[in-house]
Structures are given as C-alpha cells and as structure tokens.
Amino acid sequence: MVGLIVSVASGKGGTGKTSIAVNMAISIGNVQLLDCDVEEPNAHLLLHPEIIGEEPVYTLTPSIDEELCNHCGKCSGFCQYNAIFSTHERILVFPELCHGCGGCILVCPKGAIKEGRRRIGTLKRGYRGDLELVYGELDVGEPMATPMIRYIKRLIDKGRNVILDSPPGISCPVIETVKGSDFCILVTEPTPFGLHDLKIAVQVLEDMAIPFGVVVNRAGIGDRKVYDYCNDRGIPILLEIPYERRIAELYSRGIPFSLEMAEYRGRFRKLFSDVERLAGG
Amino acid sequence: MRRVTVLSGKGGTGKTTLTASFSILAGKAVVADCDVDAPDLHMLLHPEIVETMEFKGSKLAVIDEGRCVRCGLCREKCRFNAITESFKVDRFSCEGCGVCVAVCPVNAVVLNERVSGYAYISRVRCGFMSHAILNPGEANSGKLVTLVRYNARMVAERENINIILIDAPPGIGCPVIASITGVDAGLIVTEPTASGIHDLKRALQLLKHFNVLPLVCVNMYDLNRDNTGKILSFCRDNGVEVAGEIPFNPKVTEAMVRGETIVEYSPKCDAADEIRNIWERISTLLELKK
Numbered sequence: 289m290v291g292l293i294v295s296v297a298s299g300k301g302g303t304g305k306t307s308i309a310v311n312m313a314i315s316i317g318n319v320q321l322l323d324c325d326v327e328e329p330n331a332h333l334l335l336h337p338e339i340i341g342e343e344p345v346y347t348l349t350p351s352i353d354e355e356l357c358n359h360c361g362k363c364s365g366f367c368q369y370n371a372i373f374s375t376h377e378r379i380l381v382f383p384e385l386c387h388g389c390g391g392c393i394l395v396c397p398k399g400a401i402k403e404g405r406r407r408i409g410t411l412k413r414g415y416r417g418d419l420e421l422v423y424g425e426l427d428v429g430e431p432m433a434t435p436m437i438r439y440i441k442r443l444i445d446k447g448r449n450v451i452l453d454s455p456p457g458i459s460c461p462v463i464e465t466v467k468g469s470d471f472c473i474l475v476t477e478p479t480p481f482g483l484h485d486l487k488i489a490v491q492v493l494e495d496m497a498i499p500f501g502v503v504v505n506r507a508g509i510g511d512r513k514v515y516d517y518c519n520d521r522g523i524p525i526l527l528e529i530p531y532e533r534r535i536a537e538l539y540s541r542g543i544p545f546s547l548e549m550a551e552y553r554g555r556f557r558k559l560f561s562d563v564e565r566l567a568g569g
Numbered sequence: 570m571r572r573v574t575v576l577s578g579k580g581g582t583g584k585t586t587l588t589a590s591f592s593i594l595a596g597k598a599v600v601a602d603c604d605v606d607a608p609d610l611h612m613l614l615h616p617e618i619v620e621t622m623e624f625k626g627s628k629l630a631v632i633d634e635g636r637c638v639r640c641g642l643c644r645e646k647c648r649f650n651a652i653t654e655s656f657k658v659d660r661f662s663c664e665g666c667g668v669c670v671a672v673c674p675v676n677a678v679v680l681n682e683r684v685s686g687y688a689y690i691s692r693v694r695c696g697f698m699s700h701a702i703l704n705p706g707e708a709n710s711g712k713l714v715t716l717v718r719y720n721a722r723m724v725a726e727r728e729n730i731n732i733i734l735i736d737a738p739p740g741i742g743c744p745v746i747a748s749i750t751g752v753d754a755g756l757i758v759t760e761p762t763a764s765g766i767h768d769l770k771r772a773l774q775l776l777k778h779f780n781v782l783p784l785v786c787v788n789m790y791d792l793n794r795d796n797t798g799k800i801l802s803f804c805r806d807n808g809v810e811v812a813g814e815i816p817f818n819p820k821v822t823e824a825m826v827r828g829e830t831i832v833e834y835s836p837k838c839d840a841a842d843e844i845r846n847i848w849e850r851i852s853t854l855l856e857l858k859k
Binding site: 299300301302303306325326327328330333334348366368369387388389390391394395426428429430431432433455456457458459460461462463467479480481484485488489491492495496509510511536537539540541542 | 577578579580581582585604605606607609612627628646648649661662664665666667668671672680703705706707708710711738739740741742743744745746760761762763764765767768771774775778779792793796819822825826828
C-alpha cells in the first residue's frame with residue numbers, strides 16, 4: 289500500500305497536537321509517527337517506546353584551510369546569513385548562523401573551503417508494538433531546528449501511514465514539517481488565543497495548498513467563535529474532545545487517554561478515515 | 570533598566586496570561602511580544618499602534634523565465650530543493666542563500682528582498698508595547714524578535730521606563746534564544762505534566778547556557794500534585810528559585826474571552842492572588858522598587 293502523510297499542527301502551543309497525534313497513531317495501528325518538534329519533543333513521553341537506535345545529527349558547515357585562504361572576502365561577501373566574517377588578516381566562521389547552503393565553497397577562488405559538519409542534536413528511533421516512533425532532540429543552545437526536521441523526514445516510510453507531529457507556530461520549522469503532507473489536522477482550543485492562532489495557521493496551509501481540517505480540543509471552555517469561524521469558512525471540524533479533568537490528568541501522567549477511555553479509539557479511527565477521504569478528494 | 574523574559578519550552582502553559590498580568594501590576598512598563606509567529610498578547614492589552622515598520626528578514630530567488638536556458642545547474646546545486654521541475658522557485662523552500670544566482674550561467678536568477686512581516690510600537694494602558702507579525706510561512710523569526718527587542722529598548726529609553734517584560738514563543742530554538750539573550754531573569758512557566766517537566770528541564774538548561782538567572786512558576790499546580798512535588802524538589806535540588814504555584818481557575822479563561830487580564834477581571838480570585846505574589850518576588854529580586 290501507499291500510505292498517507294498526515295501532519296498535526298497548530299499556531300498556538302499547548303493545544304494538544306502531540307496528544308492527538310499519539311492517540312490517533314495508537315488507534316489506527318501500523319503507523320509511523322515522526323515527532324518533528326525537535327525543540328521540545330514530547331511524543332515519547334506518552335508512548336514510552338523501546339528505543340532501538342540513536343545517532344548524532346549533523347549539519348554541513350564550512351571548514352576553512354587558513355593556509356590556502358588569501359582573505360579575498362568573496363565568501364563573507366556571498367554569505368546571506370553573516371556566518372563568515374573576514375578581514376585582510378583574519379577569517380572567522382560563526383557556525384550557528386550557517387544554513388549549510390554551500391555557497392562559500394562555490395565562490396572561493398582558492399579552493400580553501402571544505403564542507404565540514406557540526407553536531408546539532410540526536411535522532412532516536414523506537415517501537416511500541418507495530419508503531420514506529422522517530423524523534424529528534426535538538427542540542428540545547430542550538431538555534432537551527434530546520435535541518436534536523438529535514439533529517440527526520442528523510443526517514444519517512446512510504447509503505448505505511450505516517451503522522452507528523454509539528455512544532456507550534458507558523459515559521460520555518462512548521463513549514464518544513466507540513467511540506468509534502470497529504471493532509472494537515474489543525475488542533476485548536478475554543479478560546480480567543482486558539483482562534484487567532486488557528487486563523488494564522490489556516491492562511492499558511494491555504495498558501496501551501498495543503499488540505500486541512502480542525503480538531504477542537506478542550507471543547508466547552510471559552511466561547512463559540514472557533515465554531516462560527518469554521519462554519520463561515522467551510523472548514524470541516526473533524527473531532528471535538530471535551531475538556532475533561534480525567535483526560536488532563538491522564539496526560540499529566542504520560543498516559544494516552546484513548547488507552548484508558550476505549551470509546552475514543554473508534555473516534556480516532558473515524559477521524560483518520562475522514563482524513564483519508566478528505567485527502568483523496 | 571531591567572528585562573524579564575517569560576518563557577516555557579512547552580506551549581500553552583500560560584506565558585501570555587502572566588506577561589499581560591505583570592504589565593498591569595508593574596504599572597509602567599514596556600511589553601515586548603516576541604512570539605512573532607502567533608502573537609496573542611494584543612488580545613489582552615489592546616494596543617493602539619503609533620508606529621509601523623516593514624521587516625525585510627530574508628531574500629527570495631526569482632528566475633527570469635525569458636533568460637533561463639533550463640540547464641538545471643541551479644536545481645542541482647540548491648541544498649533546499651527549492652527549484653521545481655519547471656524551474657520555478659518554491660518560496661516555502663527557498664532560504665535566500667543565493668547559490669542559484671552564483672551558478673546560473675546566463676544571469677537569469679536574482680535575489681529579491683521580501684517583506685516578511687511588520688513590527689509595531691504601540692501605546693497600551695501600562696505604557697508601551699513592542700510587537701510584530703511574521704507573514705505566514707516566512708522564515709527568520711529570530712531576526713524579527715531581535716527587531717522587537719530593539720524597539721522595546723528604544724522606547725523604554727526614550728520614555729524613561731525602567732522595565733521591559735518579554736513574552737517569548739514556545740520552544741528553545743532560534744526565536745527563543747533571541748528572546749532571552751542579555752535579560753536579567755527568565756521566568757519559566759511550566760505545568761505539572763510529564764511534558765511540562767521534560768520541557769522545563771530543557772528550558773532551564775537553555776537559560777544556564779546563556780547565563781540568564783532562572784525562576785520557575787508552576788501553573789495549574791493542582792492538576793497533578795505529585796508532579797508539582799517533583800518540579801519543586803527538582804528546582805530545590807538544582808538551586809532554582811520557585812516564584813510561585815498558580816491554581817487552576819476557570820476564571821483565567823473567562824478573562825481571556827473578555828479580553829482582559831486575570832488581575833483586572835477577577836482581582837480577588839486565588840489565581841490572581843498568586844500572580845501578584847509572583848510579581849512581588851520578581852520585583853524584589855530585580856530591585857524594581859526603590
């Protein structure tokens with residue numbers, strides 16, 4: 289079979305992306321879950337997978353041979369990210385600003401720059417039954433999440449359904465995560481903050497031409513404006529999860545609530561089949 | 570001048586609720602909303618914009634179809650897979666590096682500046698607010714955060730205000746780093762959940778890495794008292810001051826729906842009470858009152 293790639297995103301943080309991604313993954317079975325929130329990965333805290341592999345993740349960065357460098361300044365002049373600073377006597381590289389484009393190597397007339405690599409984090413793979421979890425942990429102090437997300441996404445298993453748990457927000461790490469998805473589930477809460485950030489996320493997905501639908505988490509708190517907005521815009525509300533203390537408590541203890549509240553497993557399977565239908569059409 | 574950043578690692582723990590409340594309690598302050606991806610502070614503070622500026626944070630490659638000879642060099646050399654089969658630039662993938670411009674044999678590619686967002690300076694009831702909005706899907710939120718912080722500082726100096734309150738985005742990556750460098754203290758808002766604890770530890774490491782004085786507060790502490798206990802003892806063992814524990818109170822969401830801070834909407838409720846205590850501790854610590 290050819291699987292579906294479904295990302296789970298939200299503008300606002302803490303709306304329940306990871307909880308939805310994990311509970312859906314458990315309910316549908318035989319799935320690959322990629323936790324792309326490399327700054328604060330949390331899916332493993334709910335899944336408690338058996339870790340079968342761990343490897344360092346590197347990004348490319350220039351390494352300069354000072355013997356060959358004639359301090360012409362072409363590389364620093366080229367670099368759009370100010371990652372190379374050069375004077376007539378010295379040349380300095382600021383690796384944490386480097387995007388790894390390789391342009392400095394191309395423009396160096398002396399062949400003094402080679403591709404070096406720099407560690408940015410750790411990739412982990414594990415299993416819980418037939419559910420495969422891949423996640424990355426960005427090293428603390430490391431600003432660049434995007435290369436790590438790209439690295440995780442190279443491991444997408446096209447033979448299965450794949451769920452991508454996105455970081456919050458709408459900037460580069462989110463774009464990198466949702467890019468190439470067949471469908472995106474936007475998780476929101478029915479509050480003014482939830483609605484405001486949902487609208488921003490909707491703009492991004494419409495711009496990227498990725499089909500999407502909404503899951504309303506903590507239904508019952510706040511107001512009705514998220515529903516009004518979705519109705520007006522014809523955005524499908526795929527599932528509502530009421531605010532229940534039991535769900536919050538299970539989450540706090542690191543337990544996916546659908547394991548203890550079996551009625552939700554059917555709801556998550558229905559959610560996924562709706563997604564399959566909407567993604568196809 | 571004193572600068573305090575409210576951060577969290579994990580999203581949705583209550584950063585904005587706290588920052589907005591602090592600004593009211595401070596009486597006079599400059600507030601900086603550094604969550605430029607999904608800014609929410611304006612919904613509680615209702616800023617009146619006095620100054621708007623364009624933010625040009627990155628560039629975008631543009632291919633002149635008339636000149637392009639479809640040799641494929643740009644596509645081969647682009648590390649970001651930003652050149653499509655039909656020699657168009659995918660703006661969601663392009664990082665504006667200029668490699669395509671450098672390799673094009675017929676000068677068919679140029680780098681254009683793109684307006685990736687707007688920064689604002691506004692009046693709010695406690696003083697001033699520096700904020701911004703990143704255009705959806707744009708890169709370089711870290712640079713925009715730096716602009717928001719620069720504007721906050723400029724306004725504080727101009728208006729002779731001695732406190733800047735910074736609302737950070739979630740996470741620990743580039744825009745968060747830009748929100749915490751050089752501040753006097755970082756208040757981490759956490760919640761007593763497995764993820765909250767995990768993310769708190771990473772946020773503490775981040776503050777340590779950048780030499781920022783850490784403070785912790787537990788929001789909705791009564792959701793799971795065992796976990797709150799774990800957070801408190803972890804902080805004690807690591808010499809981190811706990812500034813307070815805020816109880817769960819539905820009034821906090823009610824206040825948000827009304828577009829008010831909790832300390833104004835329901836000043837006598839237990840949550841508002843604890844937020845005032847936390848602000849007292851921060852002010853004492855930073856010697857804000859003289």
